[in-house]
Amino acid sequence: MTLAELIAQARTALDTAITARQQEQDALMALRSDENLTEEQARAQIERRDTADAEVTRRQETLAGLEAEQAREEELAQLQARTVPAATRAPAYDRVHRVGAEERTYRPDQDRRGAQFQQDVAAAFLGDYEARDRLARHMQEERTERGDQLRAVGTGAFAGLVVPQYLTDMYAPLARTNRPFADACRRHTLPRTGMTVEISRVTTGSSVDNQSAENAAVAEQDMDDTALSVPVRTAAGQQTASRQSIERGAGVEDVILDDLFRAYGSRLDTTMLNAATVGLSNVATAVAYTDATPTTAELYPKVIEGLAGVEGALLDQASGDNLAVMHSRRWYWMQNAMGTSYPLITQPGVVAQTLGANYAEAYGRGVRGILPNGTPVIVDNNIAVNLGAGTNEDEIFLVDRQECHLWEDPDAPMYIRAEQPKAANLGVLLVVYGYYAFTFQRQPHARKIGGTGLITPTFTGA
Structure with missing residues (x-):
């Protein structure tokens, strides 16, 4: 070398x-x-x-x-x-x-x-x-030295020497759904050890009643709890890149890691929403919206019904920090509605005669807007759109943010750059991984709106 x-x-x-x-x-x-x-x-x-x-x-x-x-x-x-004899035939001075x-x-x-x-x-x-x-x-x-030998020619004469100008700073990454809902959840630091997070849930509480008479026995009820076991999950992905691509390419390793990191976020988020048994879609109580000709005006009362269910389940544990989580197609469909009606009770931050407000934030940048009652909206395209008998329905989730728990390692996602395993092939192994746990069942409360009223939307202004 x-x-x-x-x-x-x-x-x-x-x-x-x-x-x-x-x-x-x-x-x-x-x-x-x-x-x-x-x-x-x-x-x-x-x-x-x-x-x-x-x-x-x-x-x-x-x-x-x-x-x-x-x-x-x-x-x-x-x-x-300077010490080598001059050539026998030197060019003119x-x-x-x-x-x-x-x-x-x-x-x-x-x-x-x-x-x-x-x-x-x-x-x-x-x-x-x-x-x-x-x-x-x-x-x-x-x-x-050779001016008389050089002639004016075009680039076509040197097809093998004219280097193409690759705009490496404008490479197009693969679009990902990423993790809008996960970023909105209540965050905790994942414990350093163990593959299960155990939470005690009080399932039988104390009893308080009016004393029947002076010196009579007062009400008593033994408290009891049930352990809630939350599994620690591992999300991981890998990519093997040739040493040539890394050492002779421009930013190849950074492009690979960026894609792996965003793929990690997408997998974590979609698991929280759709995992069997424990995902939000499977633990939320259903609020049916069945309508052959759905409109935003008809959907909104279902949102209020769902929020009422959230607070009714949480009682004095309700924080009021509610969220509505929906697919981008549903959010834009709600924005397309036109009408003359407006809520009779005004809400903070919502202009009268409007059905909520759009904050014009980019996808994945937090709250996208608010509904007429002031509930913030999170748009997340990890929400399934192939539900129902016609496999064309989506869902809207209504939750208390403080009871949507996500534990993550502070360093997640982490990555490994391993050269030895693929050394014989001149390969570099890049691995991204992270540990996380989540639950919505510490205080069961979530609601989801679903049904034929949430089929693929048509943008008719209704």
Whole structure:
């Protein structure tokens, strides 16, 4: 391997280290915005950031050493060139490009196969300004020494040399549903050990009654509880990339990790909504909306019915921090409704004669708007749209946010970069994984609106 190739490798390694350090810094900033942040979590993330920072310094020093070595080699080559006898047939003095005693940019005696020239062509199209300068200097030298041999030709004459300009900063990632509902849930730190989270639920409470007479026995009822076992789940995915794609590509590893991270979020969220037995769709009490010609005005009373059920189930445990969770097609269908009716009781933050308000937030950026009674709306496209007899219905969920519990590791999702398992194939294994647990059954309360009234919407303004 040539010194130039080692330098190119060192630059790639430094760029990777800088990216990893920035990810740790971003994670630290995100962690600091968490109101449940503990000092231990913050200290651990700072240590990870500092470790990544130290790796950047180490890679930087390695690159600086190689570049210094290359500079010394070039200096010695120039010194040696001054001691070699001149060629028997030198070009005319005024036909030679000269800058003092400067040698040609690319010299056959130092690089017979032209590897440095090829590397500079590739680096220049990726934005390396130093490589572009060397290529420009080389072309000026060629014009000076062989100007009479160069003719004006188009790029078609050099189909193998005209490098295509790939816009790597504009790559199109795969669209994902991600995790809008999960991000809106009540967050907890997952315990460090164990694969089950146990919660005690009081199922039989005390009794209080009026005393029948003075000194008579007062009411008594033994309390009893039932354990709620919440399994810890593992979401994981992997991708094997060739070493060539990582070392000779532009940002390949970052693109892969970004896709894996978003796929992790999508899997976690869809599990919370749709998992058998414990997913929100399977624990929520149904509120039927059956209508062959559904309208937003007819759907809204069902929303109020569902919210009434939520508070009726929670009683004094109701926080009032309610959410309506729906698919984007349902949210836009509700926005398409037109009418002259409006609620008789005004609500905070809702303009009279409107059916709620749209906050115009992007998908996955939190609350999208509010309903007429002030209930915030979360839009989540992990909600199934193939339900019902016609396999074309979706559902609307109504929940108390404080009773939608999600436990996650503070570092999730984590990733492993393993080189040895695939070393014989020159492959690098990238694995993303995370542990999480969730429940809506600590205080059973959720409601879901479903039925033929929630078939694929038609946007008719009704």
